Amino acid sequence: MFEPFTLKDIAKALGLSTSTVSRALRDTHEISPQTKKIVLEYAQKINYRPNPIALSLKERRSKSIGVSLSEVANPYFSRVINGIESIAYDRGYHVIITQTHESYEREKINIEHLASRSVDGLLVSLSAETSDTSYLQNLHQRGLPIVFFDRVAKEIETHKIIANNEKGAFEATEHLIQQGCRRIAHLTSSDHLSISVERLNGYKQALAKYQVPFDETYVKYCAHGGMSQQETEIAIKELMNLKQKPDGIFVASDRLSIGCLVVFKELKIKVPEEMRITGFCNSDVLDLMSPTLTSVCQPAFEMGRLATDMLLNLIESKYPVHDFEKKILDTSLFVRNN
Amino acid sequence: MFEPFTLKDIAKALGLSTSTVSRALRDTHEISPQTKKIVLEYAQKINYRPNPIALSLKERRSKSIGVSLSEVANPYFSRVINGIESIAYDRGYHVIITQTHESYEREKINIEHLASRSVDGLLVSLSAETSDTSYLQNLHQRGLPIVFFDRVAKEIETHKIIANNEKGAFEATEHLIQQGCRRIAHLTSSDHLSISVERLNGYKQALAKYQVPFDETYVKYCAHGGMSQQETEIAIKELMNLKQKPDGIFVASDRLSIGCLVVFKELKIKVPEEMRITGFCNSDVLDLMSPTLTSVCQPAFEMGRLATDMLLNLIESKYPVHDFEKKILDTSLFVRNN
């Protein structure tokens, strides 16, 4: 059906050998200018493109990188993707995106699929469900370059790039305190996610600074990162059934914030009058939401760019790299009218 | 660095030929059960995976499909992607997603890149800028299976799958009329986009039905589909500078609706008191927006599934297909409190 032209086609048409054609196209010095001209013009005419699959086989690399993240619909991740693409395309790499939808099973399948598809490297942000990363360690030990972003695996030694979640969480919590909240709950994702740990730390630190006692029952985890609204609903209702209801919530993610607002709307609890909320966000629609939320903004695009740059450097490095770095990008608190 | 095992490795280790190993793994009848057992066990042990690149070269197909759409951050498209993946993975295909960001140039580069990467087929929703589809026609004529979804090219004969934009637009406009609006503007994307034409038609039909005169100056096009907020702002301000200001706007897309709301917020024009808006939407955050918008919902996930199914059937068809269909999926009007 769809049969692109090959070197052989050109060679046959011009009465040359494939090697000559190949060399002519690559502009080697050992081909005469006339021959080059003839070949180039003909190749131009039929719009010849070298078969990248044959090239991959020969060069043993595919010039493509795999990305695993929870879901592209998340504005944070779609910005990261834009950052990734901006670098990858410039350096001649393809980007293959896979979504885990916060499922460990999907993540494993996707990533092993990517590896067997001979991607040259991997950009990974772990799913909320993932606690066992042995399959990733396996790939990594066998030499597949991997760079983690956002949600990293502490047990795997490679480049990592994260936002300053601690500082962000600290500021968000501090903001609630400064607004007068004293019973501040924390709604977050799965407890084994690196970002959850970091944000919890920031939250605790802010409480400590203002001598607000830390209360374990005020921290609610959503193992699926709010993928099911039910999960969020249960967590919020548990919080609201406490004797000492919280008067503020620091929510650790975009998706959870939205779910949260939906629940409060159902419960007819007014935000921010009866309940103050701050979150981590990246939505451009957030300004339009009612109520608007004060939130921590992450440099998503920049994270994508940096992670990709690091990965491609790993891939293209001539010698095995053992010196890995962990970059922490600053967040900024976006104070809105509550 | 990362060197997976090959048939040759197995063959050498077991003292067999590669052909025997290959056949044993594919369970051919002409290999003895013992040999098969030995080979299979060894392959299992070293976790052998056939090199998909070598396979692609041999089979001359990559078991992957390319997708071109404006941007994954758009909730409509991210739902479509989920639909696409749900089918593709089941049938053993990879999905490579590219974003045009509504740019013709990017679209052309991406798609030609995909084609040269030997994708087996293409799922395309045109960018807002695209008016010349000759490069697509080229690929299509050379036998590359293509299925259009959402924004289709009328000049290319292949499967197409769209939402019932006319009906949707009709209902959205009718809703405005029923709410009492009489000077209804229409804010839409690029004028050569199929969806724009279809939605404009629906808009006109609704006006006609209720004997509201159609006024050309009430229709504003945004060539970049609202990718730049400036574009939206200019359009809205032009509308608001008319002697007869509109009292309602039917907005043709998600992104434009959001941009629209931002502008009205700036202009301190109250929605829906001073200006009623209905839109096309797919955001799950839309329920939380203030004001909430009555909007037309498209079956995005289903469109992705259907389009992919059709594409894979094209790809796997033994004979050239000349009988193409155009599927139109129903939309539904989601009436919210305005």
Place this chain on the structure above:
DNA sequence: TATTATTGCGCAATCGTTCCCGGGACCGTC
């Protein structure tokens, strides 16, 4: 004129896999 560089190009191997073909080993039959 004879020998050596230089130029310009083709042959063939390679990447990992599949598959056509061919060829031994073994059995049964005449």
Place this chain on the structure above:
DNA sequence: GACGGTCCCGGGAACGATTGCGCAATAATA
């Protein structure tokens, strides 16, 4: 004992591209 037929298995070409090597023909030099 010779021959035909299975049964198993290996050799080698092919997919499309790159590249080291070799080899003509020409040019330069002794």
